[in-house]
Amino acid sequence: MSVTASSLRPTTSGVLLSEVAGAVSGSRRGADVQVSGITHDSRAVHDGDVYVAFAGARFHGSEFIEEAMANGAVAVLTDEVGAAVADAVGLSCIVVPDVRQVLGAASSMIYGNPAESMTMVGITGTNGKTTTAYLLDAALRAAGRTTGLIGTITTTIDGESVASIRTTPEATDLFALLAVMKERGVDAVVMEVSSHALVMGRVNGVIFDSMGFTNLSQDHLDFHHTMENYLAAKALAFTPIHARQGVVLLLNDDSQLWSRSLMGLAQIPLTVIRDTNVSGDGSDVTFRVNAGGGNSATVKSTADEVEVVTQLAGSWNVLNAVLAQQLAVSVGVSADLAIAGISSVSSVPGRLEPVQVRENPIEGFVDYAHTPDAVEQVVSELRSLAGTQRKLVVVIGCGGDRDAFKRPLMGAAAARWADVVVITDDNPRSEDPAIIRAAVMTGAASANASASLVNVADRQAAIQQAVDLAGPDGLVAVLGKGHETGQEVAGVVTPFDDRAALRRALGGDQ
Structure with a gap:
């Protein structure tokens, strides 16, 4: 299993469950056991952990209390719904009205603040x-x-990188990560x-x-x-x-x-x-x-x-x-x-990152711009770089299951400055990709009647078409995914890196 920021655990001596209950002003039920870790994922439970069970969008974490117990959980942090299950299986618990709001305090206490x-x-x-x-x-x-860095692209601990799952980790993972950083001298x-x-x-x-x-x-x-x-x-x-x-x-x-x-x-x-x-x-x-x-x-x-x-x-x-x-x-x-x-910082991955192939004079850039304002900034900047003589081609899409209101605005921001806008898929997730592309297309068409608009669903094909349309000395900007290395469609993430895709389209090594 690959190491991610959320899978790191420190070495801890543990605390009593009553100490955790005191830190979160919760009611303890059952034995005052020693606990050494905490997680909200029943599959990631270690021996001696507190399992956190709260209501989610689709189910209540109490459904997985027995699985967590089998994996080594010795207690549960939960609400009254979860407490009933914990009582039934004989597991100690801490009961609070709002589990999410006390996760930080509980995790901090367990991992030594x-x-x-x-x-x-x-x-x-x-x-x-x-x-x-x-x-x-x-x-x-x-x-x-000696620094630690926690963010969208990566997590670093004194210069050593581990993969980030989200911009800001869940509290249970965050405090474990901070404790590991402290152990390593950060x-x-x-x-x-x-x-x-x-x-x-x-x-x-x-x-x-x-x-x-x-x-x-x-x-x-x-x-x-x-x-x-x-x-x-x-x-x-x-x-x-x-x-x-x-x-x-x-x-x-x-x-x-x-x-x-x-x-x-x-x-x-x-x-x-x-x-x-x-x-x-x-x-x-x-x-x-x-x-x-x-x-x-x-x-x-x-x-x-x-x-x-x-x-x-x-x-x-x-x-x-x-x-x-x-x-x-x-x-x-x-x-x-x-x-x-x-x-001393010369680049940030996926942030206006240049992608060029020696044999090809086209200038390529990959950027994470995924808001209307960010698209406006990046594309207007590249318009200044391209001037009026060189063609600027922008590849853009919008993520599914996210803010739908920004889709036409992003299309408009790209079309205001680009000669050609190639609209494609960008993590459509559970939505119909064609509907997302249509919204981006509508915004682009309303902003600049003279811009050429192209609708290409397949992202690699869209990037290739952008390169083909750029002319011998054009600029191609691929926006939206930046540093990301996967494309999510209907719940399945397949490997995809805009930088590698653009390099292939420019004729570089695979």
């Missing part, structure tokens, strides 16, 4: 979390810190914090030393339903139960309104990093993107004035670099060391 002895820095926002996390990790390492952790994680209590039990905010634009409305709910979810990160201080980007664009709204909801001290073209308080940190390529910015605070430079392509990445630098400073890293670390 690992977050309390490490510097914890979180990053939330719609776009830019992953790149900012990579840059911040480099800044901390430049300052001599003293600073950078973590992407998703809105789902905040609402579902995955980071309950962690108080971040600093929390960064990138921006807010439309995404995840299948879950949050409204932008106001989405904002409220992000704002949870800026309350005393989750963070001691916050660092917020205030940009001169459409995200400014949402950033200001978040600032109004925040209940912790904030450092505001404000574009010099935006009005604000005299105590704000200000920044100005420097002319000549957009990969550096002058950042001015009450303490100093410095230049932050990034090697990363994309004008938006200098904003991620500025946020990373100020987050590093907020946890005690000197400005100069932070800048040195940030400037």
Whole structure:
């Protein structure tokens, strides 16, 4: 079995079930057993574990209590429904009204409260979390810190990578992972914090030393339903139960309104990093993107004035670099060391990642852009790179079982700037892929009547057609999946990597 972040377990001496019950203000039933681990997956139970049983979308975890017991569980953390089953099979339990909300506290107690002895820095926002996390990790390492990184692409423990299952792990997995990091000498952790994680209590039990905010634009409305709910979810990160201080980007664009709204909801001290073209308080940190390529910015605070430079392509990445630098400073890293670390990062997987073949003059790029705002940023940037003489071809799709409202908006964002938009499948999951493509196509057609639109279901064929349409010196951008290595259709994930697919289409090695 391959090692993933969710499968790692620390070495623990264990605690009494009564101690866990006290930490979550729960009622203990049965023997006061020694427990050494905790999991919400009955298949992943180790000897001595607490099994967590709560109501899910399709079933209640209590249905698997006997399986968990057979696998070595010695107790259950559950509600009254699960407690009845635990009582019937003679298994000790802790009973609470809302299991999800106490998972963090229970897991933290069992694994020795690992977050309390490490510097914890979180990053939330719609776009830019992953790149900012990579840059911040480099800044901390430049300052001599031994780091852990938890995010969308990968999890790293002092430079060693293990696969990530989701942006923010479930609380049971998160605290096991943090305990492993602590065992291996990590003293600073950078973590992407998703809105789902905040609402579902995955980071309950962690108080971040600093929390960064990138921006807010439309995404995840299948879950949050409204932008106001989405904002409220992000704002949870800026309350005393989750963070001691916050660092917020205030940009001169459409995200400014949402950033200001978040600032109004925040209940912790904030450092505001404000574009010099935006009005604000005299105590704000200000920044100005420097002319000549957009990969550096002058950042001015009450303490100093410095230049932050990034090697990363994309004008938006200098904003991620500025946020990373100020987050590093907020946890005690000197400005100069932070800048040195940030400037050492030359790429982030699947983020405007170049894909080229020596024999083919076409420039190829793969990017994770999967929101209307991210697509707009990437494609407009590539339009500037292509100019008016070179053809820009964009391959795009939208995920199934996710925010359907953004599909036409993403198509429109691509068509506004591209000469050709090839619309294809991107993890349709349980939905009819043709319906998803039609929604993207509708948005693209409404935005730019002069753009050529092509509908190709098969993603490899779509990428090949994009290359064929680009001309001898065109640009091809494949958007949506970035670093991902699988395509999910009807519950089955098959291997697929946009970077490899684009390389094949360009005539490179398989």
